[in-house]
Amino acid sequence: MRELRPWQWAVRAARHLLLLLLSVLFLGEAGSTLRTQPPRRYTPDWQSLDSRPLPAWFDEAKFGVFVHWGVFSVPAWGSEWFWWHWQGERLPRYELFVHENYPPGFSYADFGPQFTARFFHPDQWADLFQAAGAKYVVLTTKHHEGFTNWPSPVSWNWNSQDLGPHRDLVGELGTAVRKRNLRYGLYHSLLEWFHPLYLLDKKNGFKTQNFVSAKTMPELYDLVTRYKPDLIWSDGEWESPDTYWNSTEFLSWLYNDSPVKDKVVVNDRWGQNCPCHHGGYYNCQDKFKPESLPDHKWEMCTSIDKMSWGYRRDMTVSHIMNESEIISELVQTVSLGGNYLLNIGPTKDGLIMPIFQERLLAVGKWLSISGEAIYASRPWRVQKENNTKAVWYTSKGLAVYAIFMHWPENGVLTLEAPITTSTTKVTMLGVQGPLKWTVGLKGGLLVSLPRWAPSALPVEFAWTVKLTGVK
Incomplete structure (x- = not known):
């Protein structure tokens, strides 16, 4: 081999150094390109939306507290469906109750100013929920009666800022809950029983979307941008399909561009065709309890008062779940891969009845010992012993x-x-x-x-x- 002169060695070394630098620059740019690639976009159809991975926090949480609170807490009789039973179905016992307890001409709207929340102390609520061992809290922002527990810009004079408490109940509880590192979920009803625009769309066979455009969607977007919830618990879907509600359009925005796109979890109540088929996790139906391990993440929602979700004055001890019933349901739910969402109904004043407090604290006491087997657990290869013992x-x-x-x-x-x-x-x-x-x-x-x-x-x-x- 011919011996290279010194200057030739220098040229060759410089050439290798240049190639090395170019390689580093190229790889750096390629890596930068990979790092800055935009995240996956979800299109407004169920095939795409259903492919979104469920944020891990929800499956790890396992136990949450549900809170049904609104103007229905004022009559506090029968159930939170008081208005519908009274003036929708016109059930005789509801008509008789109103006749015997309220003056002639009394309307449901007259209950609004009596929803005072005078003794609502959000930090006390949050302390209780934390002591109960809950990892997330879901509050009703609006039930089927249409009254909103926040200053909704499209619910004039039928919201908690304009009427009754004159407070932003959703915001206050959210602040208290998050101070304790609990996740915050918002329940929202798509429909409103007696809203004129909803009744018009219903009369038109849901071929028009006046109510959706003027009420439902503006409220959902407002709730997300204002409160940045960890969970949206949708309800009121059963009378019309998701295409009427524009559900897939909303969810694609929620997953792609909203301020909570990476952490938010939703349920499956986005249209009459959705429960147990489409959405984030499945509720399927109230108090859903599968017999075997489902192949999709699910949640059982149930209420300490077996007869109602909202507080009612005609509640009796026999209607209340006892501690062993609640814990047994919690265990079975988690064993089958579900989350357990346990409901309470506060009074119109914002008080949580001692019987509800007692039940929640009993769950918290049990979880303080047994939580290792519950939080962040997974279903085992066998969920239940095949013998007479539970x-x-x-x-x-x-x-x-x-x-x-x-x-x-x-x-x-x-x-x-x-x-x-x-x-x-x-x-x-x-x-x-x-x-x-x-x-x-x-x-x-x-x-x-x-x-x-x-x-x-x-x-x-x-x-x-x-x-x-x-x-």
């Missing part, structure tokens, strides 16, 4: 949790589903130290539970055994 499973990482509803009389918990290994360990949430166990005759585990008096146990019902090293 045992539900959840999982998190390498741990499996067996939550059992009834304490076995012999003090031995039989678990057939888990397959033990040489590293299997069994503990009980709220109890220090491992539990003794043996392999059952047909496999699984026989767990020896602590032989303590019931008062000494960490919780009163729904005890949790934690298993590691099982398959």
Whole structure:
């Protein structure tokens, strides 16, 4: 090989250095291009919208509190559908109630000034919800009666700023909830029973969209831009399809361009054709309770008062869910991959009745011990033990949790589903130290539970055994 002269070596080195610099510049520009690529755009059709991944916070939250509050809290009788039962269906018992308790000519609008929220202290509410172990709170911004709990620009003199409380209830609670790092959701009814424009569209077979253009959509856009909710809980969809409501157009804006596009979660009530088919997560129907593990994220909404969502003065103790019922439903819901949204109805003054407070605090007490098996958990390969004892499973990482509803009389918990290994360990949430166990005759585990008096146990019902090293 011919020996290169010094100046030739210098030229070759300079050439290599130039190529290296060009490569770095090219790769840097390419990387910059990749980094600045615009995020995916969702088009206003269900195929595109349904493909959006659900923000992770919702599945991790598991438990939320629902609040039904509005002008219906003034008559506080029958249910939050008071106006419809009285003047829509004209049910005799509602007509008689009004006749016996209010002067002649009394209208539903006359209840408005009596919705005072005089004793509404949002920080007290938020403290209660936090103590209940809730990770998100959903407030009714507007029910089917049309009264808005915020100064809606398209609900003149039928909102909480112009009438009644003269306060922005949605904003105040949102501030209090977020100070405690809870997520904030807004319930909103698409329809209004007696709004003239809605009745006109209904008369036209929903071929016109006067109400949607003048009322529904302006309010939804206002709620999102003003309060930046983590969740939109839509309702009132059942009389017309999503095409009437312009739902896909709104959702495409929400997912693409809204101030909450990356974090917001929505349910499935966007038209009569949507529940259990389209949307973010599925409600399907009130108090929906599947028998087996669904293939889509879902939420069970239910109310402590079994007969109503809003507060009612004719409520009795027999109508109230007890603590074990609530916790049992929570456990079953989470085991089947759902979230549990538990409702209360405050009074017209903004008070939460002691019975509701007691139930919420009982859930919080249970979650303070058992929350490890609930929050951020995942359904296990088996959701429920296939025997007569109610045992539900959840999982998190390498741990499996067996939550059992009834304490076995012999003090031995039989678990057939888990397959033990040489590293299997069994503990009980709220109890220090491992539990003794043996392999059952047909496999699984026989767990020896602590032989303590019931008062000494960490919780009163729904005890949790934690298993590691099982398959």
